[in-house]
Structure formats: C-alpha cells, structure tokens
Amino acid sequence: MPPIFEITFVTYIAAAATYVIYFVNQNKKVRSAARMTLVVGGILHTIELIIRYFVVGHTPITSMHESVSFFAWSMTWGFLVFRWRYRVKNFGTFVSLGIALLMLVASMSSHQIIPLPPALRSKWLPVHASIALLANAFLALGFCGGIMYLLQEREIKARRFGLFYSRLPSLEALDNLNHHCLAIGFPLLTLGIITGSIWAKQAWGAFWQWDPKETWSLVTWFIYAALLHFRFTMGWRRRRAAIMSIIGFGACLFTLWGVTYLLGGLHSYAG
C-alpha cells in the first residue's frame, strides 16, 4: 500500500501550519494557500479511504486507526461544506489544528488490518459507525467554536485586547456557529444511537444492553439535549453554551477512546 495516509497527514499538518501563519499575519494570500492545502488534504484523504476500503474489503471504520482517521475526514469535509454555506472568520485555524491532532492520533494507532469479527459483518456497520463519527465531527466543530467563544469573550471581558480580539468574529457569530454545529451534530448523534441500537438487536438480540459505550453515548446525548433544551427555555446561550459544548465534546471523546481503553465492554474491539 502506498504511503498515502502519511502524505495526507503531512498535507494536513502543512495546512494547519499555514492557517496558524495566516492567523498571525492575516494575509489573504496565506489564507488561500492554507485553504487550498486543506482541500488537497481532504481529497488525498478521500482517496486513501477508498483504497483502504478495497484493501480491507469492508468500510474501513473498525479499528482505532480507521475510526479516528474517518473522524478527521468527516471534520475536514464538514468544515469545508460548512464554509461553503457560511463563513466564520479564522475558524479554519482552529479546525485545521483539530484535524491535524486527530490525524496524529490515527497515525500513532496500529494501522494493522483486523479481520472483521462475525458480529460486525452487517450492512449496519458503515451506517452506524459513519453516522456516529460524522456526529462527532460536527460536535468537534462546535467544540472549536466554543473555544473561540471563550477566547474572544475573555479579552472583551478583561478589556484588554491581545491576539484574538481583532482576529476572532463577534460573540454573536461564534454563538450562532456553536448552535449550527449542534443543530447538525445532535440529530446525527441521535441517529447514531438509534442505528446502533437496531444493529445491536440484529447482532446480539437486544436493543440496549447498557454496555459502557452505550451508556456513555447516552450520557453525551443527555449533555447536548440539556444544552439544547435550556437554550430555548432558559437562555443558555453564549458563554454557558460554549462551556457545555466543550464538556459535551469531552464526553464524546471519552465515549470514543476512554471507554475502549478504560472500561472495555462489547464495543472494545472497535473504535
């Protein structure tokens, strides 16, 4: 297999580095270069996933390496599609750093192809896993928005303007970003849990067995549900919403990694 994953990884790092340079000097040419590099990275990544699909013989979404790589791929395209619909100043810097970090994790996990256990041989595998990871990607974008919100708010509140005040968009725009990410991520998360449950019924004969991964995805779901609920009833917007989306994403990551490494359970063979 050609080292296409490594090439993709390096391209993403280059994109993130260029975005960081753009963030500092705010030169529009640098931004175009960064964006082009990210698009190239996204295309290479797509090719890599297709090749891996044919090499392993099923959707490459089962091992830790595969699932995190798919997570990063979703985040890249989620961002690029998002950007096409509406723009958030300097969002790319934060997102590209996130993507590069995910790719770092993916590159450090074993690339070995694991033969698919019989329980996973189902048409529900690509459906459930890709929806769940896509949900993660949008919630990760919301997490970036939350971080940006807190950075911007801190400078406005402290009345001392440093690196971020002029570079980050308005608090309103960042809050909207957070909400939009949630508006896409939350239904996907719900759908991910439902499809998982249907698949569980098919594979193990029960919709819900309270295995750690199921439990933690439910915890994550409740955090985001609470955020949405209170947003409309109590005005949990802005700062509180930003903090909640950061906590929620923490729960997402724990569901993805923490459960696998710390708690085990039925999902432990998968990512």
Next chain:
Amino acid sequence: MQANKLLVIGVNHKVAPVEVREKLAHTGGAENPVLALKELPGNRECCFLGTCNRVEVICASDSPEETAVGVRQLLFARSGLDDTEAQKYSYTHQGVDAIAHLFRVASSLDSMIVGEPQILGQLKNAYRDAAELKSLGPILNKFINKSFSVAKRTRTETNIGGNAVSISFAAVQLAKKIFGTLEKKKVMIVGAGEMAELAAEHLISQGIGEVVVANRTLERAITLARRFNGSAVSLDELVSELETVDILISSTGATGLVLMRDDVKSIMHRRMNSPLFLIDIAVPRDLDPKLNDLDNVYLYDIDNLKDVVDVNKSERKKEADSAERIVEEETLKFVQWLESMQVTPTIVELRKKADALRVAELQKTLANLKNLSPKQIKSVETLAAALTNKLLHNPILFLKDESSGPSQKEKLEFVRTAFGLDEQ
C-alpha cells in the same frame, strides 16, 4: 517676553487616572471657576475648560509661578492632594509650551482619541462662557481664537478628522464584536449630555434598531428622544426598562452610582441572559464597577475604551505627525505676533514711522528752499517736529489708557491698521 505670561495648567487622561480626574471635574451645576481663578495673584485673564477627559486652565498672568500654584490649589481642592502630588497628576505649561499645548488640544492631537471632533466644540463653549463672565482680555481672546483657526487648519490640511474615531465610534466597534450586527438592537441613553447624544447619533448611523432616553428631568428626555425617533422614560424606570435593552450609555452628572450590580443581576434571567453592553462615559462614574463580574455583562468606562482605540491607532499616526508640524509652525507665528502686539513696541514703532516721515519730508522741502538762513531752517524743523508730536499725542494716550473704551487688542489692531504699521 510677552509669551511667558501665558500659562496652561491641566489634567488629562494621560497624567491622571479616572479616580483623580473625577474629583476635579466641575460637573453638573457647579459654577464655572473662572471668576475664582481670575482673583488669583497676578492673574489677568483666564478661561476654564472642563470635559470628561480633561481640565485645562488657560491664564495670562503677570506672575505666572504664583498663579500656577494658586490654580493647582483650586483644581485639587476637593481631592485633598498637596501641591507636590498635584504637580504629579497635572501639567503646567508656560510660554511657547503653553501655546503649543493649547493648539494641540484644540486640534484634537492631545485627545484620548486623536482627531475626535468634540474637543473643539467644548473649547468654543469654554471660550463663550469665559467671555460672558468677562474673564477674558486681549491676550487670551487672540490666543484662544487662534487655537480655533489652527484646529481648522489641521482638519482641512491633514486627514486626522477623516478616520477620526470618537469614543462613540470605539463603542460602536466593540458593540459589533459583542452583538455582530446592531440591527434590531435597543440602546438606552441615560443622562442627556452632549457625549450621549453623539454616541446615539453614531449608533443610529450604524443602524441601531431602537433608542430609549432616560433622564432625571423627563422633558429633556422627551426632547432628545423625539430627535432620535425614540421613547423617553424617567430615571426611576431605568432598571425595569433595562430588561429589553442591549446597549446602555450612561453620562449623567450624578455624583453617586446610578446602576448597581444587584439591580442588573435580578433582571438577567428575565432577559434570557442576552448580553448587555454597558458604557460609562460619565465622570464621576455612573455604573457600579462590579457589574462586569456578571455573566454576559460587559462594562466599559472611558479608560477601557482607550484600549479599543489603540488597536487602530497606527493608521492615524502619519496624519497626526503632519498636524503636529502645523501646530509647531502656528506656535512660532503666534509667538512673533504676541511680541509685536504690545503697547510699548507699538508706540516705539509709531514714533519711528513718524520720525522717518518727518526726516524724509524735511530733506525734500529743504532741498527746494535753498536760500534759507540757519534760523529759518531751525523753524521749519521745529514745525515738522511739533506737527508729528502733536498728531501722535492722542493716539499714544489712547493706547496707553487701559481703563476705558474698546479692549487693548482692538485698540492695538486699530492703531496699527490706521497707521499702517504692519505694511512693509
């Protein structure tokens, strides 16, 4: 030297923090201190400028050092600082420095926001008030008027006013960072002062949705609200009205705080935690500093707004530099004018001119009358001298008499023009 009589003593945002400045400002109904200032030893003329950022006392004094101490004493009387400390928090400019300083102030080069247009209007008001209280004389009259024309020159010849950002502009920038767009947002103006009006105008030009005016006297609030197509409320309704307000600009002349932290805390949940941007441009302050501790509440006072302005300061630096050169040039010209505009030199010039005419005419006449005896020549010379002396006698008396008639400046200008002293 005539210029050394000029004295400018002041306190601005650069030398003193808000805490010190608010103890100086003669806010609200406080009497204009020019009359008290004029009584100071040696002081002949004076003008007082008090804005929320600065206090400037402009004097023409026969004993400037003595006057300066007295001015500082009066300025810092309420703060309880002694003269050494008062000197630390103020500046005292004399002579050429005083001229350059006032020209810089009028040209808005010394402003917190360089190029902001308010200061010139404020200086004009100070001048008018001093004129009404009769504390001005020929020197300050010319001096302050000159500062207006210097300000006009810097404004037309450089672009410092072009991207001039006032405090309200800085506030608008910040509001946009918080709210994104100002459409459909509601601004409340507390206290119907000049600064608040300017801020409101700026917000309206940026597309703010709605304006509410709250004032101690409702009539004034209604008048102002009508100008902005807004509504008016009394100060008692401030807190309940705040439930629907997004931006609040406060500039009352109140001596105490107008809005406390707990007032706002109690209404935040009814506001659904929507953000509230509070701007305190009053001195002394109107808004409780602890308000900034509340979630989604952003409180800025005048010193904080300075930070916003510093962000885009460099662009204006170049324009400010060329304005500084104009100020230097005008200062030099004014010093020259001051030296010429004195009674004694004017009288000397007048005599010189008359003597020159006398000598010239005598030479011409005597050249034609060739057969005169020395005695006759002497008589003609006496005639010429008597004529010039007698003709100059009354104009000189008129110049020397300081007690009556038009102002000294007018007299000097009149005499100099009538006798053509400034013609080359």
